[in-house]
Amino acid sequence: MGKIVYSCITPHGGEIIPELAGKQPKRMEKTRQRMCQLGKRVEAHHLEALIIITPHGIRIDGQFSIINSETVEGSEQENQRTYYMIRETDRSLAKEIAQEAQNMNLPCGLLNFGTAEGPLSRLPLDWGAVVPLAFMPDVPVVIITPSRLNSNEDMLAFGKALRTAVDKSDKRVGIIASCDWCHTHDASGPYGFHPLAKQVDERVVEYIKKGEIEALSEISKEEIEQAKPDGIWQALILAGAIPKSERAVDFLSYEAPTYFGLICAEISHE
Template sequence: MPIVYACISPHGGSMLLPQDGPTPLPKTRIAMQEMRRDFEASHPDTVAILTPHGIVLHDSISIGVTPMGAGELDDLSFTAHTDRDLAASWAYHAAERGVPVTPLVMQDPEAPLPLDWGVTIPLALLDPKQTLPIAVACPSTGVSREHLIAWGDALVTAANEGDRRVALIVSADQGHGHAADGRYGFAPESEQYDRAMVEAIRADDLSRLLTWDDTWIEAALADSYWQTLSLLGVQRRVPLKARFLSYEVDHYFGLLCASYTL
């Protein structure tokens, strides 16, 4: 079955504040609810997730092939079965394309893959009942642009070969240098980068990212560029149309929501 949906989802912890209380992210909260409606309307059988905060390997893309994944964050506890067929097929077709990929198995083969907040927060908001199997991958920033795009292309092939409808979550926050008192200090490139990303998505033209300078991307302190290039690889084969939903800054980092539907 094909890729039926994709989204760019932030993973800031403020999104988990109680719905009936004050929130610094009103636009993002509304956008995530809309994204969940799109996600559910696509009727996925499984979820592929790209996270920047998982098990990062030097110049490689890691992907979990353990039976389960599990993670905890504050009061949030999340467990999910791994779609091992999809994960193995994704890795296989990526390796065929020359992509450096490393399947992950824990020392105890039955131990769960640790799920980071880049996985648990989007899943808690999009699949709160924890019903769908997942395939979790984490690209290194050292992987080439060509291979990141090929990684998305390989997911399309793996999805087409499997008997399942696949939704892709690109878990990504944007520039992390919006405030002098933030964790990484102030970087003017963060605002520039975020504006360029918003404009690319509004125009439904992720190919613009290929013209961006590596030094500028690094200075922007973003964790979104690499996963988003893989979405470009998907979109080159699947007619997903972008719909920009929201952009806000949570103290020092940017949060962007976008839905990609057929």
Template sequence: MMPLVAAAIAPHGFPIIPVLSDDAEGALETRKQMQLMGSTFKEVGVEAVIISGPHGIRVDGSFAVVDAARVAGTLRWNGNFAEVNAPCDRPLIDALVRVATEDGLPVSRVSYAGNRVDQAVAPLDWGVMTPMWFLGHDQNESGSGDVLALAPEPNGAPGVVLVTPSRSLPLAAMVEFGRAIGRVLGDDARNVGFIASCDWAHTHREDGPYGFHESAARVDRAVVDALRRNEPGVLVELDQHDIETAAIDGLWQTLMLAGIQEIVPLTIDVLSYEAPAYYGMIVATAMPDGR
């Protein structure tokens, strides 16, 4: 099993997108490392990528997989706009749903707009749109972020499969789903990748929307330490109270990466950690051993 050529943990604090903010709202190092991550995926020739994020369409008690021909979305920040319109990878969607279902995992196909799958276009959220931007979906053509926009011309950026986990499922299910992803990617003949879209503690500052909690720094430190030890799976043991008070949103997706790592040995390299606003952001690559 080898066609998995690259994986990553990527933040989705969208002011890191260059056209939205010149200074990335203080996260210039995060932006720099996201650009490096994108270059790495391009260098190894990623043709399709599964992205798991926390902010997409959710189905209680199920893994929601976008089942559409394309995805489109627009982000706005301080008068600036970023627009993305990108193809979904239909064969990879079908393979993932099939394998996960065979494994007994609850999976729901979700769609939007056209009732024929070849005409369906699902709306993008910032949790997946941000990493997609750094994977080459950065043409930013005016109007392209509307689900009714015309399909874009192929530009060499990878097709996407978007997954949103349900937090009502046990954490162990995230690892199991990751194993399914690992087998699906390992069986694909193309160069394929995976991104866990994650922000971490959201309670670093009193003036943030979730207020301040002392657990924020402690939880982020524990996550960075686990990743540096190449042991994302130990995060399943994070204290539930700390998970809630730190208000992290990356645990579920990172445990999927841990499951993938059980199928395809990966070496994690933490490129950066920053928390210039109220939330923490980690950029880390996870490359197959031997590459």
């Protein structure tokens, strides 16, 4: 019988990775320290697979995208430096998650490239996965990217399907909801400034601290458009996988040192 033995919410700003900090290492220092802490906690749980839910992977409109290639390969570039990784995919777990989603009539697609198997079966790994994985043990991964065209209810239901698949497996599994938050904190950033960024991030912090992750679905379309969070959907999938009755949250940090918000939180299981 398989089990989700660890889960967390992490950010994915490239400068968090120590090798990419550049000339301003203190800019994301608090988050970097907390990510190192989360990585050590994950290591202690001796995982056999790690599921990463990222907003920046290969997206299929209206479907949940699940990578099913032999390996994934990616890099992140910041401050004229590059961080590179390659990871093995847990294909059996990926297929089990897809099957359980289909059993619940949730639209999903298994993705491959090149060849059906072997060294040419490889897909790109996005920064939403590369950054948190830089702090984690090297175990097989499952990379999932939701489509924002699906409802919040679908996100929660997909989390339940994911949980069922893990329970039916024989593996100790961890889940990372890779989430940056509002992207309009700074006028010099690519999305400009909006006062809702601070307000929405404050609500997100409150919801996560209270373990009320489902409440993220209350953030309105207008708030999403103006504040531009990109963590709601991944966190809702995590909420579906870890029911509120099982959650014990250790909220480690929040900061917005540039134009977007960063949260580190452990969602442990009671």
